[in-house]
Amino acid sequence: MDVSQxxxxxxxxxxxxxxxxxxxxxxxQLLQLQDESNPNFVAEVVTDFFHDSERLLNELTGVLDQQxxxxxxxxxxxxxxxxxxxxxxxxxxxxxxxxxxxxCEESNREGCLRCLHQVKQEYFLVKDKLQTxxxxxxxxxxxxxxxPLM
Amino acid sequence: xxxxxSSSSLGSSGGEKFPVGMxxxxxxxxxTCLKILDQMLQRCRYRVTTCCxxxxxxxxxxxxxxxxxxxxxxxxxxxxxxxxxxxxxxxxMDLPVIMMSADGGTETVMRGIKHxxxxxxxxxVRIEELKNIWQHVIRKKKWNESRELEYSGGDxxxxxxxxxxxxxxxxxxxxxxxxxxMSHKKKREDKEDEDDGxxxxxxxxxxxxxxxxxxxxxxxxxxxxxxxxxxxKAVPKRxxxxxxxxxxxxxxxxxxxxxxxxxxxxISGVAxxxxxxxxxxxxxxxxxxxxxxxxxxxxxxxxxxxxxxPETLAALHAELLGxxxxxxxxxxxxxxVLQSSRQGPQCIPSERDVQFGQPLFKCQSRITKQFPTSxxxxxxxxxxxxWPSNYLGTADAIKNVGGVNNTPKVNMMMQVxxxxxxxxxxxxxxxxxxxxxxxxxxxxxxxxxxxSVSQGSLLLNQSSIGVxxxxxxxxxxxxxxxxxxxxxNINGVPEYRLPSLSNKASLHLExxxxxxxxxxxxxxxxSVSFSSxxxxxxxxxxxxxxxxxxxxxxxxxxxxxxxxxxxxxxCIPSRFAVDDIESPTSEQCVRNTSTGDDxxxxxxxxxxxxxxxxxxxxxxxxxxxSSNNFMSVLSEDGLQGHFTEC
Numbered sequence: 001m002d003v004s005q006x007x008x009x010x011x012x013x014x015x016x017x018x019x020x021x022x023x024x025x026x027x028x029q030l031l032q033l034q035d036e037s038n039p040n041f042v043a044e045v046v047t048d049f050f051h052d053s054e055r056l057l058n059e060l061t062g063v064l065d066q067q068x069x070x071x072x073x074x075x076x077x078x079x080x081x082x083x084x085x086x087x088x089x090x091x092x093x094x095x096x097x098x099x100x101x102x103x104c105e106e107s108n109r110e111g112c113l114r115c116l117h118q119v120k121q122e123y124f125l126v127k128d129k130l131q132t133x134x135x136x137x138x139x140x141x142x143x144x145x146x147x148p149l150m
Numbered sequence: 151x152x153x154x155x156s157s158s159s160l161g162s163s164g165g166e167k168f169p170v171g172m173x174x175x176x177x178x179x180x181x182t183c184l185k186i187l188d189q190m191l192q193r194c195r196y197r198v199t200t201c202c203x204x205x206x207x208x209x210x211x212x213x214x215x216x217x218x219x220x221x222x223x224x225x226x227x228x229x230x231x232x233x234x235x236x237x238x239x240x241x242x243m244d245l246p247v248i249m250m251s252a253d254g255g256t257e258t259v260m261r262g263i264k265h266x267x268x269x270x271x272x273x274x275v276r277i278e279e280l281k282n283i284w285q286h287v288i289r290k291k292k293w294n295e296s297r298e299l300e301y302s303g304g305d306x307x308x309x310x311x312x313x314x315x316x317x318x319x320x321x322x323x324x325x326x327x328x329x330x331x332m333s334h335k336k337k338r339e340d341k342e343d344e345d346d347g348x349x350x351x352x353x354x355x356x357x358x359x360x361x362x363x364x365x366x367x368x369x370x371x372x373x374x375x376x377x378x379x380x381x382x383k384a385v386p387k388r389x390x391x392x393x394x395x396x397x398x399x400x401x402x403x404x405x406x407x408x409x410x411x412x413x414x415x416x417i418s419g420v421a422x423x424x425x426x427x428x429x430x431x432x433x434x435x436x437x438x439x440x441x442x443x444x445x446x447x448x449x450x451x452x453x454x455x456x457x458x459x460p461e462t463l464a465a466l467h468a469e470l471l472g473x474x475x476x477x478x479x480x481x482x483x484x485x486x487v488l489q490s491s492r493q494g495p496q497c498i499p500s501e502r503d504v505q506f507g508q509p510l511f512k513c514q515s516r517i518t519k520q521f522p523t524s525x526x527x528x529x530x531x532x533x534x535x536x537w538p539s540n541y542l543g544t545a546d547a548i549k550n551v552g553g554v555n556n557t558p559k560v561n562m563m564m565q566v567x568x569x570x571x572x573x574x575x576x577x578x579x580x581x582x583x584x585x586x587x588x589x590x591x592x593x594x595x596x597x598x599x600x601x602s603v604s605q606g607s608l609l610l611n612q613s614s615i616g617v618x619x620x621x622x623x624x625x626x627x628x629x630x631x632x633x634x635x636x637x638x639n640i641n642g643v644p645e646y647r648l649p650s651l652s653n654k655a656s657l658h659l660e661x662x663x664x665x666x667x668x669x670x671x672x673x674x675x676x677s678v679s680f681s682s683x684x685x686x687x688x689x690x691x692x693x694x695x696x697x698x699x700x701x702x703x704x705x706x707x708x709x710x711x712x713x714x715x716x717x718x719x720x721c722i723p724s725r726f727a728v729d730d731i732e733s734p735t736s737e738q739c740v741r742n743t744s745t746g747d748d749x750x751x752x753x754x755x756x757x758x759x760x761x762x763x764x765x766x767x768x769x770x771x772x773x774x775x776s777s778n779n780f781m782s783v784l785s786e787d788g789l790q791g792h793f794t795e796c
Contacts, residue, residue: 026274033189033277041189049182079226083252084182086274 003145010136010147017133022126026089031149039146043134049088053123056081060116064109074112075104081119090130092122169284170195173217177207177235178224178250183273187222190277196284204230205366208238211245212363218245219287222271225251225258230366233265238369240266241406241413244294246286250275266416362402371395372406381414 017023034041056077063073082097096119103111137147174196178184184200191198199218201207204227211218221239225232236247249262250271262270268286271279364372375392376384386404393403 026276029190029274029277030186033186033193038189045182045185045189048185052180052182076226076228079252080180083224083226083273084180086252087180087183087186089274 003140003143006136006140006143007145007148010133010140013133013136017129021091022129024089024091026087028089030089043137046088046130046134049084049090050127052084053081053093057116057120057123064113064116069107069109069112071104071107075101078104090126093119093126096122169287172196172284172287173219174198174222174283175207175210175218175220176200176222177204177227177232178202179204179227179229180224183224187275187280190275190280193277194281203227204232204235208235211239211243215243220283221245221247222283223247223249225249225253225262233261234366234369236262236265236267237413238364238366240416241409244290246290248283248286266413362398364406368395368398372403372410376407376410381411
């Protein structure tokens with residue numbers, strides 16, 4: 001595949017992510033922050049996000065597994081996940097976090113567990129999508145091009 | 151990430167045009183957010199420093215005072231609540247802080263506002279919002295400038311208003327007729343503060359006092375103690391008891407309390423909004439009574455708020471604060487050390503400091519003698535240490551009062567002055583009756599009494615004018631004539647005249663102000679509120695005597711004692727409104743037994759309620775301050791740097 005073809009598929013893929021609600025305009029901001037001086041900015045930030053999110057999800061799993069759930073802790077973790085997912089622009093994760101927080105405020109353990117499950121699903125889904133996007137990007141770079149400006 | 155470089159104000163280097171190069175500190179425990187913000191801010195061409203721990207950010211801010219123009223902080227952080235950071239920054243430095251959180255709930259945002267955040271960004275933060283944050287820096291700066299202008303009476307005579315410290319010191323030396331020299335060194339150390347940057351108020355390194363770093367935990371303990379007691383009733387001693395932190399002294403707490411009040415005051419934004427309410431001088435500033443409306447008169451606060459000119463304050467102080475005669479000791483302002491006796495004016499020039507005229511307090515020698523000097527000294531020193539050097543002037547005054555009177559009733563004055571509501575142990579004899587001269591003149595103690603009179607020159611905020619008064623026979627003699635002259639080596643000699651009080655006391659207090667004639671102008675321009683309170687005070691003091699007293703008499707005879715509230719200000723005579731202030735608060739009641747010329751003893755119960763009733767004539771500039779707030783204001787302007795110091 002030549003560069004333009006790769007670029008086209010990259011754009012299509014990304015557009016789909018927006019259209020399907022995986023990503024929102026915040027992700028666009030990230031893309032715009034990436035420039036020659038910082039060519040891997042988006043990938044770096046998103047990788048950080050993955051790392052952080054997985055830590056949080058693990059902790060959430062652990063806390064909700066306790067006999068007596070520390071909802072304050074749950075709320076704190078969910079809050080952070082919400083903040084970082086919002087900053088990345090992974091909208092569906094962020095939305096799940098909002099629902100999660102609501103259950104947390106009710107001290108609704110069942111609701112929280114359900115939300116945790118859904119958040120994980122959304123998270124891994126978008127993680128998969130983003131990794132695909134980055135792979136496409138790497139292919140473009142490998143082919144001597146650069147991802148087109150959105 | 152850019153490292154902070156210079157500490158220049160509104161940091162921009164070279165030909166960069168603001169807001170390019172604006173120094174931003176970002177604090178967020180969320181690394182992802184931090185990275186994004188960093189990139190965004192750099193895109194805005196700011197100089198960015200990021201930090202993922204609030205505690206680290208705080209120490210960074212403390213270490214590099216003046217190194218940042220604006221702080222952006224997350225609300226939820228594990229090591230420190232963002233609001234705590236906001237609060238501490240608000241207490242210690244005059245930086246705009248922008249809060250941000252994924253939580254955009256009204257309550258949370260409101261909390262940010264209440265804690266003094268200048269903005270609240272909801273995550274995800276967009277670059278469009280960040281492009282605009284420079285306005286907060288400008289806004290803050292403008293506000294500060296306008297305050298400074300108010301201080302200087304609307305003119306830019308600041309340079310002229312600098313204290314000629316050397317002169318002052320020299321004069322003080324000269325005044326030390328007793329051969330008791332005051333420690334000038336200490337005062338000089340304060341000078342180091344003089345040239346601080348505009349936005350940066352503190353230079354902790356200039357203080358030799360042991361520093362207490364108010365960690366988040368400590369501050370939280372403090373806040374919970376205060377809230378437990380209620381801000382109105384929170385006094386350092388009680389707070390200290392509640393906090394129960396080994397090693398922490400009452401002085402530490404007092405200083406912090408002061409800043410805390412200031413902080414509350416500042417975030418209320420009242421000072422700015424309440425200009426032009428002369429009569430409200432004593433009114434509580436904050437509806438929510440966060441700042442006590444307890445009716446403590448804080449002149450400094452007024453000064454700080456720019457409503458009162460430093461000079462006015464000085465004069466006021468001179469009037470209000472008597473000089474201790476006899477065995478009273480004035481603690482050095484910056485030193486917690488006990489000084490058994492001091493004579494002569496002390497200069498404590500430091501920038502932003504308000505210089506208050508030395509308190510001219512005349513006490514009967516015998517009264518003072520009643521108190522063991524050492525005891526007094528200790529008390530005073532203890533009190534003294536409470537105040538950061540900037541406060542020294544006030545502290546002196548206060549101490550003077552306390553020391554002189556040693557009467558609980560006299561405490562009123564102290565309390566009034568202090569606003570800190572610190573119950574002063576100074577009073578050694580609870581039932582001691584203080585004779586107050588009817589004339590309400592405060593006369594500096596005489597050297598002849600062998601009292602160490604310290605004239606603490608009080609530092610006015612940002613005006614480095616030192617007012618010196620001489621403690622000397624001269625005063626007395628002049629007092630007898632109804633005029634107190636303090637002659638010092640002063641460039642300008644503004645005359646402070648006591649406004650004729652309703653009580654008819656016509657005393658003229660002349661203070662030579664070290665500084666320039668500017669001072670006079672300032673005085674003229676100074677808002678009257680200050681004076682009004684004085685006048686009211688004096689009035690009440692005088693009431694009961696009903697006659698003009700001759701200062702000479704009272705002083706010489708040692709029967710009459712002045713509480714030290716004297717009207718003031720040559721320049722401001724017309725502005726004094728003499729109002730009687732009644733304070734409901736018992737603690738503020740001072741009973742004075744005054745011996746008048748007629749020889750009749752008058753017992754006066756002075757009640758000062760600064761909070762409500764005082765009306766200041768002609769002081770259109772005065773904001774509505776609760777007296778408690780005054781101090782806070784002062785501290786705000788000048789004392790911030792001392793937050794960590796005492």
